[in-house]
Amino acid sequence: MSAVGVVAASAGGVEKLREGLVQPLLDDGHQVAVILTPTAAAWLDHIGERQRLADLTGLPVRSEPRLPGESSPHPKIDVYVGAPMTANSTAKLALGIADNQALTVLCENVGTTPMIIFPRINAAHARQPAWSSHIDGLRSVGVELIYGDDVWPLVEPRSAGPRDLPWPAIFSALKRHL
Numbered sequence: 001m002s003a004v005g006v007v008a009a010s011a012g013g014v015e016k017l018r019e020g021l022v023q024p025l026l027d028d029g030h031q032v033a034v035i036l037t038p039t040a041a042a043w044l045d046h047i048g049e050r051q052r053l054a055d056l057t058g059l060p061v062r063s064e065p066r067l068p069g070e071s072s073p074h075p076k077i078d079v080y081v082g083a084p085m086t087a088n089s090t091a092k093l094a095l096g097i098a099d100n101q102a103l104t105v106l107c108e109n110v111g112t113t114p115m116i117i118f119p120r121i122n123a124a125h126a127r128q129p130a131w132s133s134h135i136d137g138l139r140s141v142g143v144e145l146i147y148g149d150d151v152w153p154l155v156e157p158r159s160a161g162p163r164d165l166p167w168p169a170i171f172s173a174l175k176r177h178l
């Protein structure tokens with residue numbers, strides 16, 4: 001059994017985190033600790049998913065830093081997966097900006113703990129001038145990116161209907177580390 005740190009940001013499809021990723025990992029016998037960005041936490045709180053995730057995993061769903069002197073409520077993690085990640089959180093990870101709990105755990109572990117990142121972005125995000133250097137920087141320290149036309153073709157903002165996130169590709173990448 002491995003301990004998987006599931007980090008999610010406020011991107012479309014995060015509402016399916018439980019059925020798309022957390023439940024399959026638990027079904028495979030792994031321990032799952034969920035950490036959300038503040039906006040993702042607000043979204044999942046609003047639909048009751050945060051409590052469902054906590055009940056299912058048996059661990060608190062983190063989005064706030066602990067107090068000094070408090071111990072971490074999560075176990076030591078063997079592999080991290082950031083899915084879905086926003087353009088914002090992916091960029092912050094590449095730059096080392098740890099201004100929330102989700103980014104703190106990713107920034108502390110990038111390059112040392114196996115890490116898979118799915119940036120759930122659109123074509124406009126990818127045109128941001130620094131974007132390709134963020135992707136290159138993350139790859140250069142061994143982060144595995146679920147990225148490219150085969151898994152997530154980029155479309156213009158508001159031009160595609162609802163799309164399932166590539167949970168099977170994310171899960172397959174994770175299984176290579178479990």
Ligand SMILES: Cc1cc2nc3c(=O)[nH]c(=O)nc-3n(C[C@H](O)[C@H](O)[C@H](O)COP(=O)(O)O)c2cc1C
Pocket residue numbers: 008009010011012037038039040085086087088089120121122125
């Ligand atoms: C309904 C909705 C859907 C969004 N979907 C995405 C998305 O798929 N990808 C993305 O990069 N940003 C998306 N955003 C924008 C992010 O939520 C926004 O940039 C936010 O500040 C990111 O914060 P976080 O990275 O801390 O979660 C969406 C916003 C809204 C309101």
